[in-house]
Amino acid sequence: xIEYLRYSLRTIxxxxxxxxxxxxxxxxxxxxxxxxxxxxxxxxxxxxxKLEDLGSDKIVVxxxxxxxxxxxxxxxxxxxxxxxxxxxxxxxxxxxxxSDVEYGGETQLLKVLGVDPExxxxxxxxxxxxxxxxxxxxxxRGDRYKVxxxxxxxxxxxxxxxxxxxxxxxxxxxxxxxxxxxxxxxRDKDYSVYTSxxxxxxxxxxxxxxxxxxxxxxxxxxxxxVRQRVEERLKRRKGTDKGYFVMTQQEIIQSVGSAYTVVKxxxxxxxxxxxIVGAIGIANTMIMNVTERRREIGILLAxxxxxxxxxxxxxxxxxxxxxxxxxxxxxxxxxxxxxxxLAAERYLGxxxxxxxxxxxxxxxxxxxxxxxxxxxxxxxxxxxxRLEPVEALRA
Amino acid sequence: MAISLxxxxxxxxxxxxxxxxxxxxxxxIPRGEYVSIMGPSGxxxxxxxxxxxxxxxxTSGSVKIDGIELSGLSDRELAVVRxxxxxxxxxxxxxxxxxxxxxxxxxxxxxxxVSRSRRMRRARELLELVGLGHRVHHKPSEMSxxxxxxxxxxxALANEPEIILADEPTGNLDTSSGxxxxxxxxxxxxxxxxxxxxxxxxxxxxxxxxxxxxxxxQVLEVER
Numbered sequence: 001x002i003e004y005l006r007y008s009l010r011t012i013x014x015x016x017x018x019x020x021x022x023x024x025x026x027x028x029x030x031x032x033x034x035x036x037x038x039x040x041x042x043x044x045x046x047x048x049x050k051l052e053d054l055g056s057d058k059i060v061v062x063x064x065x066x067x068x069x070x071x072x073x074x075x076x077x078x079x080x081x082x083x084x085x086x087x088x089x090x091x092x093x094x095x096x097x098x099s100d101v102e103y104g105g106e107t108q109l110l111k112v113l114g115v116d117p118e119x120x121x122x123x124x125x126x127x128x129x130x131x132x133x134x135x136x137x138x139x140x141r142g143d144r145y146k147v148x149x150x151x152x153x154x155x156x157x158x159x160x161x162x163x164x165x166x167x168x169x170x171x172x173x174x175x176x177x178x179x180x181x182x183x184x185x186x187r188d189k190d191y192s193v194y195t196s197x198x199x200x201x202x203x204x205x206x207x208x209x210x211x212x213x214x215x216x217x218x219x220x221x222x223x224x225x226v227r228q229r230v231e232e233r234l235k236r237r238k239g240t241d242k243g244y245f246v247m248t249q250q251e252i253i254q255s256v257g258s259a260y261t262v263v264k265x266x267x268x269x270x271x272x273x274x275x276i277v278g279a280i281g282i283a284n285t286m287i288m289n290v291t292e293r294r295r296e297i298g299i300l301l302a303x304x305x306x307x308x309x310x311x312x313x314x315x316x317x318x319x320x321x322x323x324x325x326x327x328x329x330x331x332x333x334x335x336x337x338x339x340x341x342l343a344a345e346r347y348l349g350x351x352x353x354x355x356x357x358x359x360x361x362x363x364x365x366x367x368x369x370x371x372x373x374x375x376x377x378x379x380x381x382x383x384x385x386r387l388e389p390v391e392a393l394r395a
Numbered sequence: 396m397a398i399s400l401x402x403x404x405x406x407x408x409x410x411x412x413x414x415x416x417x418x419x420x421x422x423x424i425p426r427g428e429y430v431s432i433m434g435p436s437g438x439x440x441x442x443x444x445x446x447x448x449x450x451x452x453x454t455s456g457s458v459k460i461d462g463i464e465l466s467g468l469s470d471r472e473l474a475v476v477r478x479x480x481x482x483x484x485x486x487x488x489x490x491x492x493x494x495x496x497x498x499x500x501x502x503x504x505x506x507x508x509v510s511r512s513r514r515m516r517r518a519r520e521l522l523e524l525v526g527l528g529h530r531v532h533h534k535p536s537e538m539s540x541x542x543x544x545x546x547x548x549x550x551a552l553a554n555e556p557e558i559i560l561a562d563e564p565t566g567n568l569d570t571s572s573g574x575x576x577x578x579x580x581x582x583x584x585x586x587x588x589x590x591x592x593x594x595x596x597x598x599x600x601x602x603x604x605x606x607x608x609x610x611x612x613q614v615l616e617v618e619r
Contacts, residue, residue, distance in 0.1 A: 295489070296491055299489045299491055300502070301477075302448070303477075304478025306471045307471070388451070
């Protein structure tokens with residue numbers, strides 16, 4: 001085996017330019033696969049992380065936003081009706097809007113989350129990598145025109161930094177800043193503003209409407225059973241099980257995962273097409289190679305090689321070319337992936353899109369490139385091995 | 396007998412024309428013999444040489460190399476016969492250009508499964524034997540024609556074959572390097588190898604103990 005590799009290395013070194021051109025298709029194909037899939041899995045990981053931050057004991061009730069189905073309206077009474085369900089520890093209704101927020105003469109559009117002030121800390125302050133305070137305090141019982149700002153909403157959104165004790169104008173009303181959160185790395189969270197749900201709905205005339213409901217399950221309860229109870233209760237109240245969904249964090253992660261699998265498959269498929277073109281390129285060059293190396297084949301046969309030796313020599317060439325193309329494509333793809341990262345960080349902000357070349361992806365691309373090499377080398381190698389010695393020497 | 400041919404006929408087809416290259420050749424070459432095969436081009440010399448080296452199969456008739464009947468052998472078995480029994484020297488040298496002199500000489504031993512270290516050691520010895528101990532790591536393109544042909548002779552000896560088949564070995568060489576190649580081949584014959592040379596060069600051909608004259612695919616006469 002090692003002898004075949006040695007021989008192939010000589011061949012490739014002897015025809016550097018041709019080998020490189022042969023490989024270009026594979027290099028580009030693998031590069032495309034690696035960079036595209038890395039974007040897909042980066043997006044997936046980012047979203048997963050975001051969802052994991054919710055906490056693994058949480059159930060989310062949310063209107064379904066989809067074409068063809070009218071989403072239902074969630075109201076306070078729906079949230080209240082869930083409170084006494086068995087296994088439910090805690091129900092926190094949330095209302096969100098995107099609102100103009102003014103500070104120091106500058107107005108910005110920011111996402112505002114309204115939460116029951118009493119439940120704010122319990123809703124957002126618990127679970128893995130959730131919020132912690134950088135300064136000030138959480139919202140508390142009876143807080144009305146008070147806000148807590150996400151890290152970036154305080155530090156970056158306005159020309160002057162907003163500090164605890166400052167006053168901001170939210171949709172024309174004055175609010176006192178009572179707290180600022182530490183950086184979470186999630187751009188969406190860091191640019192958000194948190195206030196009382198009642199005040200927020202008053203300002204926006206939202207009545208008793210809710211955007212979603214976060215439920216925490218009692219310790220020791222089976223989250224799936226609780227989810228079913230929540231579903232049943234809502235179905236009874238709303239008279240339908242359409243137009244909203246009740247999901248545990250795990251389910252959300254799964255559904256997101258499968259959505260991104262589709263993205264990855266589509267991206268990978270597109271790149272795969274270019275790989276097929278690359279494979280045809282290898283096969284084509286290899287066939288020309290056989291014609292061009294007829295004399296060499298004749299010499300090998302006259303030196304005592306049999307057909308299997310010749311076949312293996314040519315297959316090794318193809319395999320080596322494939323894996324070399326794979327390695328080069330992987331390196332370039334990694335470079336592209338890093339470049340996308342830097343660009344995303346620069347123009348979209350930190351943590352929005354972090355591409356990642358996983359070890360699985362790297363291994364897959366190498367194996368795939370090797371396979372492409374071998375498959376496209378199969379027929380040319382067979383042709384080479386079928387040459388008659390005398391015929392080959394006559395070339 | 397090193398090589399024995401009986402009623403050998405070789406026909407091949409080029410396009411629609413069937414060429415009868417050999418029309419019934421019988422020839423016995425004893426071990427250790429020094430044979431020259433001469434004749435005009437197209438007389439079937441090279442075809443005969445290819446058959447004697449198991450590079451090709453006869454259309455009919457029998458070819459035996461060192462007592463082994465070639466008809467009925469598979470491609471793989473033919474390769475084994477070439478590997479063990481025959482060393483070839485060609486007019487075009489036929490070295491592999493990407494390999495060094497040493498690697499070219501070691502090549503036949505790769506196929507017969509000799510370990511790398513032994514292969515390299517023996518290849519070096521053989522190159523020293525042909526007077527190229529100082530050119531071991533040179534590529535063919537860096538050597539003169541005479542040197543390349545000596546590398547080819549060293550390669551022919553790699554698997555210690557009984558028989559050396561040389562097809563116009565001096566055809567591409569100037570007189571002095573041609574003479575050197577002749578001397579080298581004759582030395583090998585003196586050491587016991589059966590030497591068969593196809594040549595146009597009558598002066599070279601006359602040196603052989605057994606001289607085969609060919610015309611139109613037949614043996615015209617055998618002189619001893």
